[in-house]
Amino acid sequence: MADFREQPKLEAAILALKAAGIDAEDLDVFSEEPVEFRRGILDRPSRMSLVAVVGAIVTGGLATAGVYAAQHNYSLPTGGMPIFSFWGTGVITYETTMLGSVLSTFGWFLWESGLLRKRDKNVPIPTVLPGVMCLRVHCSDPLIPRVRQILDGAGATGVARKEVA
Amino acid sequence: MATSAPELLPYAKIREDLFRPLSNGSARYWITIAAAMSVIVLGLVAWGIQVRDGMGVTGLNRPVFWGFYIVDFVFWIGISHAGTLISAILRLTDAAWRKPVTRAAEAITVFCLMIGGMFPIIHLGRSWLFYWLIPYPNPRLLWPNFRSPLLWDLVAILTYVTGSVIYLYLPLIPDMAQLAQHNVPWRRKLYRILSLGWTGSDREWHALERAMKLMACIILAVAISVHTVVSWDFAMSIAPMWHSTIFGPYFVVGAIFSGIAALLLVMGTLRRALGLELYLTKHHFNNLSKLLLLMSLLWFYFTFAEYQTVWYGNEPSEMAVFASKIRGPYAPFFWTMVFCNFVVPFILLGIRKLRTITTAMVASVCVLIGMWLERYLIVAPTLGNPRMTSASGVYLPTWIEFAITAATFAGMLVLYLLFSKLFPIIAVWEFKAHPVEED
Numbered sequence: 001m002a003d004f005r006e007q008p009k010l011e012a013a014i015l016a017l018k019a020a021g022i023d024a025e026d027l028d029v030f031s032e033e034p035v036e037f038r039r040g041i042l043d044r045p046s047r048m049s050l051v052a053v054v055g056a057i058v059t060g061g062l063a064t065a066g067v068y069a070a071q072h073n074y075s076l077p078t079g080g081m082p083i084f085s086f087w088g089t090g091v092i093t094y095e096t097t098m099l100g101s102v103l104s105t106f107g108w109f110l111w112e113s114g115l116l117r118k119r120d121k122n123v124p125i126p127t128v129l130p131g132v133m134c135l136r137v138h139c140s141d142p143l144i145p146r147v148r149q150i151l152d153g154a155g156a157t158g159v160a161r162k163e164v165a
Numbered sequence: 166m167a168t169s170a171p172e173l174l175p176y177a178k179i180r181e182d183l184f185r186p187l188s189n190g191s192a193r194y195w196i197t198i199a200a201a202m203s204v205i206v207l208g209l210v211a212w213g214i215q216v217r218d219g220m221g222v223t224g225l226n227r228p229v230f231w232g233f234y235i236v237d238f239v240f241w242i243g244i245s246h247a248g249t250l251i252s253a254i255l256r257l258t259d260a261a262w263r264k265p266v267t268r269a270a271e272a273i274t275v276f277c278l279m280i281g282g283m284f285p286i287i288h289l290g291r292s293w294l295f296y297w298l299i300p301y302p303n304p305r306l307l308w309p310n311f312r313s314p315l316l317w318d319l320v321a322i323l324t325y326v327t328g329s330v331i332y333l334y335l336p337l338i339p340d341m342a343q344l345a346q347h348n349v350p351w352r353r354k355l356y357r358i359l360s361l362g363w364t365g366s367d368r369e370w371h372a373l374e375r376a377m378k379l380m381a382c383i384i385l386a387v388a389i390s391v392h393t394v395v396s397w398d399f400a401m402s403i404a405p406m407w408h409s410t411i412f413g414p415y416f417v418v419g420a421i422f423s424g425i426a427a428l429l430l431v432m433g434t435l436r437r438a439l440g441l442e443l444y445l446t447k448h449h450f451n452n453l454s455k456l457l458l459l460m461s462l463l464w465f466y467f468t469f470a471e472y473q474t475v476w477y478g479n480e481p482s483e484m485a486v487f488a489s490k491i492r493g494p495y496a497p498f499f500w501t502m503v504f505c506n507f508v509v510p511f512i513l514l515g516i517r518k519l520r521t522i523t524t525a526m527v528a529s530v531c532v533l534i535g536m537w538l539e540r541y542l543i544v545a546p547t548l549g550n551p552r553m554t555s556a557s558g559v560y561l562p563t564w565i566e567f568a569i570t571a572a573t574f575a576g577m578l579v580l581y582l583l584f585s586k587l588f589p590i591i592a593v594w595e596f597k598a599h600p601v602e603e604d
Contacts, residue, residue, distance in 0.1 A: 028366045028367060028368065029366065029367040030364060030365050030366050030367075031365055031367075031370070032339075032343070032365055032594065033370075033594050034370040034371075034373075034374055034594075035367060035370070037367075042367060044367065044368055044371045044372075046371070046372070046375050048372070048375050048376060048379060049375075049379060052379055052383070067311050070309055070311075071309070071311065074309075085312070088311055088312035089311045089312070091314075091317040091320070091321065091390075091394055091397075092311055092316070092317065092320050094390060095317075095320045095321045095323075095324045095387070095390065095394075096320065096324070098324050098328070098383055098386060098387045098390070099323070099324040099327060099328075101383050102324070102327055102328040102331060102380070102383055102384075102387075103327070105331075105376055105379050105380055105383065106331045106335075106376070106380075108376075109335070109372050109373065109375075109376035110361070112368070112372040112375075113368055113369040113371075113372035113373065114366070114368055114369065115361040115362060115363065115369065116361075125364050128365055130176040130177070130180075131176065
């Protein structure tokens with residue numbers, strides 16, 4: 001764990017750690033407000049947009065199929081007129097498409113942020129002070145001296161080793 | 166312009182100022198809650214009488230079967246657009262000045278939808294049968310009419326409520342995570358559960374910001390569709406002065422107009438009641454006032470276009486409705502509406518020297534009155550003057566409708582007061598995210 005007060009120093013540390021062979025997945029930055037990094041520093045690829053579109057198509061499609069099935073399930077004499085009409089059910093299709101998009105976005109947010117997944121409770125979570133960015137590096141024992149050297153060199157304060165219980 | 170730059174305040178002060186209102190309720194707070202609750206009880210009594218004795222206790226009768234309840238429904242759904250416009254549009258355009266006002270707007274959206282969504286159920290009369298709206302298989306072989314705009318309403322509002330609740334909840338998570346460390350035991354437990362174990366890691370922030378941007382896009386499309394669908398409740402019938410192609414955008418414009426007015430009113434009240442003068446500055450009121458003025462002009466343009474087309478067409482059944490509004494029994498309401506929605510905002514907000522926080526609030530109250538009257542003037546005169554002139558009639562609401570309508574306003578007040586005691590009304594993490602306030 002290491003605290004940073006200035007973002008450029010934190011970015012330099014992250015780049016140096018990555019160059020030393022630490023995977024981006026083993027790095028976490030904790031802060032009380034969002035920290036925006038330049039592209040290439042600590043990218044977190046996301047499939048949220050894709051999930052939102054897929055969720056929308058699936059829910060909208062299912063709802064339209066449901067409407068079709070429900071309308072054909074009732075014996076209604078229409079004198080040859082079509083029972084199901086895309087014009088008539090267009091609003092329902094649209095709204096359920098949007099509902100699917102909303103729900104899949106929310107669901108994926110919970111998954112991608114890690115809030116929904118089972119967490120390893122043994123991994124320490126730092127208490128972050130206002131204005132401070134805390135970098136957590138997950139690494140094996142042989143790498144610890146090198147990581148500490150990089151963090152100290154980048155201007156981190158309060159560098160501390162915490163064991164995974 | 167802003168008298169100070171709140172983002173430059175020390176973080177500890179920002180946090181203290183924005184979390185302080187959550188701690189204790191003053192005597193004035195509880196008296197207001199009690200007064201509002203008594204109005205709600207009166208409304209519940211009125212609704213109880215209506216359920217017991219039937220719809221005959223209301224002023225609804227042939228030919229005016231839609232009265233206050235549908236007016237209230239359209240009015241509240243309209244105001245719900247405050248959250249959409251202020252939060253979603255301004256978030257997408259990355260306007261920094263939106264930060265202190267977004268949560269207030271998002272909360273308005275959720276509460277207005279909750280209140281507005283009740284009216285179709287109240288209007289049913291036999292409210293306990295509301296589930297007949299839902300197209301489920303049943304042994305009575307009732308054909309679910311998916312072509313009915315009322316069913317469209319149900320689906321649209323359900324989508325909007327779901328989206329709005331999530332849109333309000335998402336940016337609350339980081340604030341609740343902070344509150345989970347600082348409050349009384351039951352609150353600590355509540356915030357801990359609701360914050361879902363938020364730790365503030367970059368993965369969480371990244372996912373939150375991405376989700377908020379996506380949700381802003383989605384909710385915007387939903388909001389516009391919802392009020393368009395509400396307008397289609399009217400426009401899809403061939404009734405005079407309802408069957409209009411511009412009803413969709415006309416309703417959306419009116420909805421955003423009343424939404425901004427509601428937001429200004431709420432912000433002005435909160436600013437004073439919670440001592441948030443440093444956070445809700447003249448700058449915010451000035452920007453929102455300009456938006457309100459813009460929407461006033463747009464509303465006037467749409468109204469003029471609608472009435473001008475009817476007048477030029479000179480179709481007898483349409484002219485009967487037109488005349489009843491312009492110089493008939495509804496004329497006092499019509500001209501009050503024009504005065505409240507156009508004249509007052511145009512003078513108070515259009516003249517720069519007159520544009521202050523107080524005048525913005527006065528204009529907002531006028532706009533809310535005017536927009537309620539506008540909804541009333543859409544519903545009652547058309548139904549009172551059907552194409553078959555011998556079936557004409559007048560709508561005279563009874564105390565039941567007045568009591569239920571008043572109860573919903575009191576309900577809105579109570580919901581908002583409770584919300585402001587449970588959650589910070591300004592997003593703390595968003596507020597300090599950018600160091601410089603944008604002009």
